[in-house]
Amino acid sequence: MSLSEANREALIKAAFEARAFSYSPYSKFRVGAALLAADGSIIKGANIENASYGGTICAERTAIVKAASEGKRSFAGLAVVTDVSSTISPCGMCRQVLREFCALDMPILLVPSDYPKPDNPDFDSGKTASGGVGKMTKGGVKATTMGELLPDSFGPEHLELPRGS
Ligand SMILES: O=c1ccn([C@H]2C[C@H](O)[C@@H](CO)O2)c(=O)[nH]1
Numbered sequence: 001m002s003l004s005e006a007n008r009e010a011l012i013k014a015a016f017e018a019r020a021f022s023y024s025p026y027s028k029f030r031v032g033a034a035l036l037a038a039d040g041s042i043i044k045g046a047n048i049e050n051a052s053y054g055g056t057i058c059a060e061r062t063a064i065v066k067a068a069s070e071g072k073r074s075f076a077g078l079a080v081v082t083d084v085s086s087t088i089s090p091c092g093m094c095r096q097v098l099r100e101f102c103a104l105d106m107p108i109l110l111v112p113s114d115y116p117k118p119d120n121p122d123f124d125s126g127k128t129a130s131g132g133v134g135k136m137t138k139g140g141v142k143a144t145t146m147g148e149l150l151p152d153s154f155g156p157e158h159l160e161l162p163r164g165s
């Protein structure tokens with residue numbers, strides 16, 4: 001699976017738009033996520049914090065729960081942007097929640113807050129990002145996939161397996 005250039009740009013723009021609605025008075029760390037659904041629509045989500053702290057919901061889960069609860073359960077890509085210029089990866093809990101609905105080869109774009117970063121030989125090299133999964137791509141975007149972020153994962157298909165007695 002791969003994203004067209006137009007879809008990639010639309011998804012990145014939507015992630016920035018989503019970030020504007022972050023409710024993050026405690027961490028002051030805004031996050032925006034945008035999911036491209038199989039029907040071509042884009043669903044946005046922001047992190048929504050809570051005075052209890054533990055009730056906080058990340059941007060990625062906001063987006064996927066918004067989508068799934070409106071009947072969209074098949075996706076072609078995800079983009080995530082935060083307030084920092086290094087690329088930030090979804091937390092463990094979000095990876096598992098995304099895994100429920102996203103194919104292992106679904107592209108995930110991790111976008112720096114200063115996107116597009118100026119040209120740099122590494123940014124279009126397709127090199128593996130240092131110290132982790134994914135490839136560096138145009139504008140400083142780290143491109144990875146669901147399966148790279150959550151290898152050897154547990155998913156809905158495993159509940160269909162025959163059970164031992
Ligand atoms: O991938 C991430 C990482 C963090 N956060 C949120 C949760 C919390 O509101 C704030 C700080 O952890 O950032 C996200 O939304 N997505």
Ligand SMILES: [Zn+2]
Pocket residue numbers: 058059060061090091092093094095
């Ligand atoms: Zn998360």
